[in-house]
Amino acid sequence: MAEPRMTNRGPGRLLIAVYILFAIAATSRAGLQIATKFDRAPVAYLLSAAAALIYIVAAVGLARAGHAGRRVALACCTVELVGVVAVGVLSVADKALFPDETVWSGFGSGYGYIPLVLPMLGLYWLWRTRRDPA
Numbered sequence: 001m002a003e004p005r006m007t008n009r010g011p012g013r014l015l016i017a018v019y020i021l022f023a024i025a026a027t028s029r030a031g032l033q034i035a036t037k038f039d040r041a042p043v044a045y046l047l048s049a050a051a052a053l054i055y056i057v058a059a060v061g062l063a064r065a066g067h068a069g070r071r072v073a074l075a076c077c078t079v080e081l082v083g084v085v086a087v088g089v090l091s092v093a094d095k096a097l098f099p100d101e102t103v104w105s106g107f108g109s110g111y112g113y114i115p116l117v118l119p120m121l122g123l124y125w126l127w128r129t130r131r132d133p134a
Contacts, residue, residue: 005129008065015125019059026052026103041100051103054080077122084108084115
């Protein structure tokens, strides 16, 4: 059985860098919101914190590149995609549910829709670097 290709090589390095950038951005945003105005929109701020945690763990999974890292990255990218779509739909359908924006509100519109595209790129990269058929 062939070994999987490394997820932390070539374009995977750029993907990891973007995940790290979004981990920093989401952590900073959530930290500030939770510290200064948590009572205003606790669900939105906790969702941003959850997104930050997912970005961190996904980056670590992609960087580790082994079997366990791939599984972790796959789980994170899947949860991230489901989350950004669910929060995106809910935030567009009923703005009252999220009195303040999350990283995933409006499908990540506040971040140029990168939160919507990023898990798709992550899943594609994991698929692309799966075991060689040979």
